[in-house]
Amino acid sequence: MYEFIIEVAGVRVLMKCRYEKTMQYMSDYIVSGESFDIVSSVSDDELASMINEVGASERNHYLVEITALYRPIAEAIPMRDCFVFHGAAIGYRDKAILFTAPSGTGKTTHISLWKKHLGEDVVIINGDKPIITAKNDKTTIHGTPWSGKERWQNNISSELSAICLVMRGTENKIERVESGEILQELIYQTYVPKDSLSLVRTLELLDAVLSKVPVYRLYCDISKEAVKCSFECLTGLDFEKERIKENNSYED
Amino acid sequence: MKIKEGFVMREVAGQALVVATGKASQSFNGMIKLNSTAKDIWNLISEGKLESEIISALCEKYDVTEQKATADTSAIIEKMRSAGVFEDE
Numbered sequence: 092m093y094e095f096i097i098e099v100a101g102v103r104v105l106m107k108c109r110y111e112k113t114m115q116y117m118s119d120y121i122v123s124g125e126s127f128d129i130v131s132s133v134s135d136d137e138l139a140s141m142i143n144e145v146g147a148s149e150r151n152h153y154l155v156e157i158t159a160l161y162r163p164i165a166e167a168i169p170m171r172d173c174f175v176f177h178g179a180a181i182g183y184r185d186k187a188i189l190f191t192a193p194s195g196t197g198k199t200t201h202i203s204l205w206k207k208h209l210g211e212d213v214v215i216i217n218g219d220k221p222i223i224t225a226k227n228d229k230t231t232i233h234g235t236p237w238s239g240k241e242r243w244q245n246n247i248s249s250e251l252s253a254i255c256l257v258m259r260g261t262e263n264k265i266e267r268v269e270s271g272e273i274l275q276e277l278i279y280q281t282y283v284p285k286d287s288l289s290l291v292r293t294l295e296l297l298d299a300v301l302s303k304v305p306v307y308r309l310y311c312d313i314s315k316e317a318v319k320c321s322f323e324c325l326t327g328l329d330f331e332k333e334r335i336k337e338n339n340s341y342e343d
Numbered sequence: 344m345k346i347k348e349g350f351v352m353r354e355v356a357g358q359a360l361v362v363a364t365g366k367a368s369q370s371f372n373g374m375i376k377l378n379s380t381a382k383d384i385w386n387l388i389s390e391g392k393l394e395s396e397i398i399s400a401l402c403e404k405y406d407v408t409e410q411k412a413t414a415d416t417s418a419i420i421e422k423m424r425s426a427g428v429f430e431d432e
Contacts, residue, residue, distance in 0.1 A: 274358050287349070290368075291351055291364060294353040294360060297356075298353070301356045
């Protein structure tokens, strides 16, 4: 067993794992010191049944362990004013934007387009399962090791300025929506704890977040226009001014 | 009609959601979304009101006929009952 302490969203977690690769996966979050707030481990039986469930080959057992080790954290952190949310979070200068959508809708693609057209000012916070904190009237989004198959993550935190639900569309369009209008979609992307106190706390935290952070619905394709559309609405900046200018490149 | 211990209502983004906690969560998973009428009914049941009292309260609060309020109340209570939120009578 490997034992080490990671810090995510300001919470210190004692991790217990079997695979060295699991520890390597979390290396950006490992901290020194002895103290910790919560413990995350997975029993042999639980792990075996999860491996069975997904039919993972032996060389991928560590990936199942990584997934399994998020659950005790996701269950415990609502009591510390944090919850896990499925989405892709980026920073742009002083703003942080959380794109969310059911898997396979294209949020990763959309973020790639931001990177392509806006360059270094776009910083990935987390590509799959960031943590949101609602504390002292402030909503913060935090990087975590759990970052999907692209492993897009950075150990950074930023104040969340917008949540954007991504939908596929034939034209590029973004609109501000009342969060109640898309509550169902937002709850689908929220980690819903089995533990009942954590569950109730999660609803309270989600409500606190939605009362502060504006929510948008974006319909987009995979063109440059799609980035212009979301970028200008979400940042209030002029896309033509901020975008990377390609030298002598052919543009359609 | 008494709501089982453990069922809790919270408002998220202006929408009322009911979830089961503690022992109640062993028999109920997920969330019940209440519209504003259902939320009123939930609150009135929590205060121990009878179905007839709920109907008159709704008639007083909303511009609705007694007939419609009766039908809606009964339908909503039936939905709650089938979700298992009430103590056995």
